[in-house]
Amino acid sequence: MMNPIPYGRQHIDENDIKEVVKALTSDFLTQGPKVKEFEEKFAAYVGSKYAVAVTNATAGLHLSVLALGLNKGERVITTPITFAASANCIRYTGAEVWFADIDPDTYLLSIESVKQLIESKPKGFFKGIIPVDFAGLPIDLESFRKLADAHELWLLEDACHAPGGYFIDSSGKEQFCGNGEYADVSVFSFHPVKHIACGEGGMITTNSEKLFQKLSRLRTHGITKENMKENHGDWYYEMQDLGFNYRLTDIQSALGITQLEKNKKGLLVRNKIAKRYKEAFKGVIKFQDLPENSYNAHHLFVIEVEDRKGLYTYLRENNIFAQIHYIPVHTLPYYEKIGYKAANLQNAEKYYSKCLSLPMFPSLLDEEQEFVIEKVIGFLT
Ligand SMILES: Cc1ncc(COP(=O)(O)O)c(C=O)c1O
Numbered sequence: 021m022m023n024p025i026p027y028g029r030q031h032i033d034e035n036d037i038k039e040v041v042k043a044l045t046s047d048f049l050t051q052g053p054k055v056k057e058f059e060e061k062f063a064a065y066v067g068s069k070y071a072v073a074v075t076n077a078t079a080g081l082h083l084s085v086l087a088l089g090l091n092k093g094e095r096v097i098t099t100p101i102t103f104a105a106s107a108n109c110i111r112y113t114g115a116e117v118w119f120a121d122i123d124p125d126t127y128l129l130s131i132e133s134v135k136q137l138i139e140s141k142p143k144g145f146f147k148g149i150i151p152v153d154f155a156g157l158p159i160d161l162e163s164f165r166k167l168a169d170a171h172e173l174w175l176l177e178d179a180c181h182a183p184g185g186y187f188i189d190s191s192g193k194e195q196f197c198g199n200g201e202y203a204d205v206s207v208f209s210f211h212p213v214k215h216i217a218c219g220e221g222g223m224i225t226t227n228s229e230k231l232f233q234k235l236s237r238l239r240t241h242g243i244t245k246e247n248m249k250e251n252h253g254d255w256y257y258e259m260q261d262l263g264f265n266y267r268l269t270d271i272q273s274a275l276g277i278t279q280l281e282k283n284k285k286g287l288l289v290r291n292k293i294a295k296r297y298k299e300a301f302k303g304v305i306k307f308q309d310l311p312e313n314s315y316n317a318h319h320l321f322v323i324e325v326e327d328r329k330g331l332y333t334y335l336r337e338n339n340i341f342a343q344i345h346y347i348p349v350h351t352l353p354y355y356e357k358i359g360y361k362a363a364n365l366q367n368a369e370k371y372y373s374k375c376l377s378l379p380m381f382p383s384l385l386d387e388e389q390e391f392v393i394e395k396v397i398g399f400l401t
Contacts, residue, residue, distance in 0.1 A: 025388050027320070027343040028213035029381045031286070036278045043274035051240075054270035058277050059223070065280060066183065067199035068206070068225035070232035073273060074239055077180050077209030077222035079266035081109035081150075084205045084224055087234040088174045090115050090147060097137060098150040098178075099129035100348040100368040106152055106178045107349045118146065119350050119360070124367045125309035127322065127375075128152070128159050131167060138171050148174040153182035153197050155308055155345070155377075156290070156317035161202035162189045177203035183215050183280075184287045185317030197317070200227030205235075210272075213381075214319065215286055216279040218272040238263040289382040290318035293389060297321050297378065300393045305400065306374075320345055324374035325400065332376060334399045340392055343377045 043054055055073050063071035074080045090096065092114030098107050100119045107117045120133040129151045138146055149168055151159045161177060168175045179185075182197040189195050189202075198206035205228075208214075210221030224235055237244050242263030249258065268276075294316065301307055306324040310316055322345065325331050335342045348368045350360040379392055 022339050022388060022391050024339045024341060025379050025384070025392065026341045026381075027377050027379050029383060030212040030217035031282070031381070031383050032217065032275075033282075036275055039274040039278045040271055043271045046270065048270045050269050051267045052270040054273035054277065055268055058268075058273035058280070061277055061280055062208075062223050063225060065283070066196045066206075066225055067201075069200060069227040070225065070229070072224045072226075072232065072235045072239060073268040073276075074222045074224060075266045075268060076211065076220045077178075077207050078105040078109070079239075079264070080207040080209075080222040080224045081105055081176070081178065082112050083235050083238045083264070083266060084176050084207055085109050085113055085115070085148075086238055087231050088148060088176065088204060094147045095145060096148045096150060097134055097146055098349075099152050099154070100350045100363075100365050101127055101154060101346055101371060102152045102178065102349060103180070103346060104349050104352060106150055107355070110150070115147070117349075117355070117360075119363055119365055119368075121365045121367045122371060124371065126157060126311070127308055127371060128154050128157060130367070131160070131163050134164075135167060138167070138173075143171070146171065146173055148176060150176045150178055152178040152180075153185060153317070155322055156181045156185055156319040157308065157310060158182055158185040158187040158195075158197050158314045158316070160187055161195065162187075165202040174205075175203045177206040179206045180209035180211075180214060181319035182317040183208050184283050185315055187314040194315070198223075198225040200225055204228065205231060210276055210279075215283050215317065216276055218268070218276045218279070221268050221272050221276055234261070237261055239266045241265060286382040287315075287317060289384075290380060291316065293380055293384055294318050294321055296389060297323075297393065300397065304397065318380055320377040321380045322375055322377050323396070324371065325376060326374065328374050328376055331396065331399050335392075335395060338391075338395050340379065340395060342379070344372075344375060345377045346372075348372050 059071040123130040179197040186196040210218035242261035
């Protein structure tokens with residue numbers, strides 16, 4: 021019997037450990053020079069002007085909607101096929117979540133569905149859109165930007181699945197997820213199943229200096245030493261907004277930096293794994309449509325099968341721990357309770373009845389992947 025094969029797994033090596041130990045014996049444990057170094061290296065990696073490290077992506081999403089000025093009672097559109105945090109951040113402010121449907125082939129938020137929703141309401145009804153680079157497939161933010169601009173909406177990219185991914189825009193340029201070219205703000209997660217593991221961790225990127233300053237302030241209680249009304253001396257600071265303690269530590273950042281350095285290599289391996297799955301499943305099993313005009317970060321590899329529960333159970337019996345991404349957010353009991361029971365999101369619900377994420381992580385061995393493919397095809401034929 022094979023050792024258990026999870027759907028995702030962090031990859032920690034000796035160098036990661038060495039750098040964390042170094043951080044532990046330094047003068048800083050919480051926010052110090054390693055946080056700044058991580059922010060600068062991350063911004064350079066994705067091509068954004070600014071980056072703000074935070075406790076986790078959920079905190080990053082929360083700060084982002086606050087910095088974008090979202091208020092109680094306002095409305096924001098997102099996808100139902102995502103982790104709940106993409107929608108929850110809207111609720112934290114007391115604003116309303118409006119779900120648009122997904123594209124049945126790419127599983128990404130459908131721009132047509134968003135457009136229909138916007139056009140069915142009066143001008144000013146919505147404040148923003150939160151598209152997600154689901155499974156690592158970069159969403160076409162150029163088109164979303166055009167739509168957002170036409171309706172004066174902000175654009176917050178949930179890029180948790182896609183550090184290092186990019187799409188090619190209409191001018192032929194590579195647009196890296198989170199580079200700040202089209203989205204106002206983007207958010208990444210460093211949860212261990214993601215590409216870059218910090219234990220917990222997140223990063224917000226933007227090209228707007230104003231948003232950067234607001235995000236930095238909100239991360240630390242709303243406290244600042246810049247642009248103060250008064251100055252009583254070196255000790256003096258001002259709390260200018262109601263903020264939080266959403267700081268990342270130097271220990272986590274030390275790990276984030278070494279993990280980031282490996283991400284390019286990790287993406288190459290993920291793409292190789294995806295290629296093998298695609299070759300094995302072509303014409304046999306439906307998998308996420310992966311357009312050629314983008315570089316996929318492949319956080320997940322998602323297939324659709326009729327007897328999903330049967331396959332899920334069969335794989336578990338064979339020590340393969342496939343997963344479901346995701347239960348549509350509008351069907352979660354909290355969202356049902358607040359009135360989403362009647363939501364008509366047919367593509368999302370149909371997708372959920374069939375989807376299964378297969379093992380996808382850089383340390384997946386060739387023989388393990390072959391075993392997964394053999395078991396999947398064996399079950400279905
Ligand atoms: C799409 C998406 N958004 C947000 C989050 C939240 O990330 P974190 O666990 O870092 O708060 C996740 C994590 O699973 C995610 O997959």
